Amino acid sequence: MSMKNILNLSERLKDLIERAEKESNKIISKAQSEANEMLSEVKAKADQRRLKAQRRTDLxxxxxxxxxxxxKEAEKVSKEYNEKAEEIRETxxxxxDEAVEYVFQEVLPE
Incomplete structure (x- = not known):
């Protein structure tokens, strides 16, 4: 092989290497971009789930x-009811008899 052929081959190999590097950089950039998108989606879903869990916990x-x-309110009402019932029982x-007689006098004519 002549020196010219070697130099020409060397230039072509250099060009092929540069193109391969550019192509690999594009592939890497695309993969990083897709990974970032996927990570953003996963983070968003995780945030939504965390918020739902927090709301559920708050609820x-x-x-x-x-x-x-x-x-507490039911116990209070029950206690008041029992006290009033006891008052009535203790009447x-x-x-x-006086109350019944009064009602009869008011309701029934003589």
Whole structure:
């Protein structure tokens, strides 16, 4: 092989290497871009799931608090009812008889 052929072959190899490097850089850039897109999508989905889980946790906490408050209120109402029922039970029979007699006098004509 002559020197000219060797130089010519060397130039062609150099060009092929440069093109291969450019092509590989394009492929790498494209892969990085796709990886970044996929990572962004995964992060967005993870954030959505985290927010849903947080909302669910917040809702669960709210429900627990509301149930606790409702139980307290129910206990209070039940206690008040029992106290009033006890007052009624303790009302002397004489007063009840008076009330019944009064109602009869008002409702039934003589």
């Amino acid at each position: 669960d906490e709210f429900l627990v608090e509301a149930e606790t408050e409702a139980r 002397p029979e004489e007063k009840i």
